[in-house]
Amino acid sequence: MSEQANLSPTLVLGAGAWGTALAMAMARNGHETWLWGRDKQHYLQMQTSRENAKYLPGIAFPDALSVVDDVHKAIQSCGHVLISVPSKAFVESLQMIKPMLAAKTPVSWATKGLAPDTGELLYDVARSALGESHPLAVISGPSFAAEVAANLPTAFTVASEDGDFAKQLAGLFHSPTLRVYTTYDVLGVQIGGTVKNVLAISAGISDGLGYGANARAALITRGMAEIRRLAAALGAETETLFGLSGIGDLILTCTDDQSRNRQLGLAIGRGLSVDDAVKFVGKTVEGMDAAREVMLRARQADIEMPIVEQVCKILFEGYDPRESVQALLCREQKAELTPPVN
Numbered sequence: 001m002s003e004q005a006n007l008s009p010t011l012v013l014g015a016g017a018w019g020t021a022l023a024m025a026m027a028r029n030g031h032e033t034w035l036w037g038r039d040k041q042h043y044l045q046m047q048t049s050r051e052n053a054k055y056l057p058g059i060a061f062p063d064a065l066s067v068v069d070d071v072h073k074a075i076q077s078c079g080h081v082l083i084s085v086p087s088k089a090f091v092e093s094l095q096m097i098k099p100m101l102a103a104k105t106p107v108s109w110a111t112k113g114l115a116p117d118t119g120e121l122l123y124d125v126a127r128s129a130l131g132e133s134h135p136l137a138v139i140s141g142p143s144f145a146a147e148v149a150a151n152l153p154t155a156f157t158v159a160s161e162d163g164d165f166a167k168q169l170a171g172l173f174h175s176p177t178l179r180v181y182t183t184y185d186v187l188g189v190q191i192g193g194t195v196k197n198v199l200a201i202s203a204g205i206s207d208g209l210g211y212g213a214n215a216r217a218a219l220i221t222r223g224m225a226e227i228r229r230l231a232a233a234l235g236a237e238t239e240t241l242f243g244l245s246g247i248g249d250l251i252l253t254c255t256d257d258q259s260r261n262r263q264l265g266l267a268i269g270r271g272l273s274v275d276d277a278v279k280f281v282g283k284t285v286e287g288m289d290a291a292r293e294v295m296l297r298a299r300q301a302d303i304e305m306p307i308v309e310q311v312c313k314i315l316f317e318g319y320d321p322r323e324s325v326q327a328l329l330c331r332e333q334k335a336e337l338t339p340p341v342n
């Protein structure tokens with residue numbers, strides 16, 4: 001993609017919390033931004049009230065943000081499509097845009113997760129669905145939608161194999177309150193953004209059980225070791241995991257109650273069944289699906305991810321969370337670091 005290519009207007013597909021917050025951030029910078037949500041009632045409400053009362057109440061849309069209803073027309077005439085739907089709707093979104101997308105229109109997404117059932121990385125899914133001609137990018141990092149919408153200081157990362165696209169996309173968001181970094185390591189960014197959701201469930205469970213700060217810090221640190229093992233096995237850069245999309249997002253979601261993944265874990269740890277906890281949270285919890293898919297990838301790569309494994313046992317096999325903590329604590333003694341072999 002050339003440095004002069006024009007990404008405007010951006011069409012944001014998915015009018016949930018994150019799609020709306022990202023659309024508002026671009027529009028605040030004066031970039032023409034179109035927001036589309038599939039629910040007609042919701043669309044009409046946003047168009048009339050000029051806010052997204054369902055997900056981000058009380059924050060007015062900037063003038064450069066328009067709510068669009070004719071998604072087909074919008075796809076054909078936009079300069080860039082940003083997908084912000086849950087991972088289970090990602091393939092469906094690609095299929096929807098594909099027939100209408102102009103040959104080289106760049107596509108990015110802010111979805112965190114893997115493809116359902118196969119555990120494929122979304123970058124690979126998008127590349128095989130859309131072909132080689134579209135620049136692709138992933139947006140990830142420690143960023144709660146409500147804080148971005150409220151214009152609170154935030155930093156995140158844009159990853160693309162196309163450096164010009166990464167730079168231009170980052171430029172759409174960059175502002176005095178939003179610092180956006182770029183990287184070429186699409187693999188590392190996706191792995192960090194996916195696995196942290198599963199680990200946030202584990203941290204929530206631990207806190208919900210009433211275990212202390214020591215246990216939470218241990219889960220974050222050993223969870224990071226699990227992310228690193230998977231990332232290394234799949235060929236990501238270790239450095240990425242020490243950045244915003246790795247440790248940054250892991251800390252955010254494991255420690256702050258705004259995280260829906262952590263909220264799910266807290267509810268389970270406090271004694272709700274998994275089904276009741278899901279109903280209680282009542283929002284998108286990506287770590288539920290991700291747990292299964294991350295475990296699949298770990299088995300394929302023949303690596304150990306004991307915390308993710310215990311989260312799967314609690315979520316899908318009815319394990320008592322206390323038994324899972326015992327299983328983690330009773331693992332054989334291990335070295336954190338062994339001396340290098342000369």
Ligand SMILES: NC(=O)c1ccc[n+]([C@@H]2O[C@H](COP(=O)([O-])OP(=O)(O)OC[C@H]3O[C@@H](n4cnc5c(N)ncnc54)[C@H](O)[C@@H]3O)[C@@H](O)[C@H]2O)c1
Pocket residue numbers: 013014015016017018019037038039055084085086087089092093110111112113143144145146283284286
């Ligand atoms: N909320 C955050 O703070 C945040 C931050 C960073 C990343 N993310 C990621 O962004 C993604 C979206 O999360 P969210 O918080 O916006 O979720 P959300 O539940 O707030 O909204 C999801 C939206 O997607 C819509 N949707 C579902 N299926 C769709 C489809 N097939 N086509 C079009 N729209 C569809 C829903 O109607 C809903 O409006 C997730 O992968 C999440 O992990 C969220």
Ligand SMILES: O=P(O)(O)OC[C@H](O)CO
Pocket residue numbers: 112141142143144145197200249252253258259260261262284285286
């Ligand atoms: O609410 P969560 O747990 O989905 O986390 C939201 C974002 O991914 C935080 O970066």
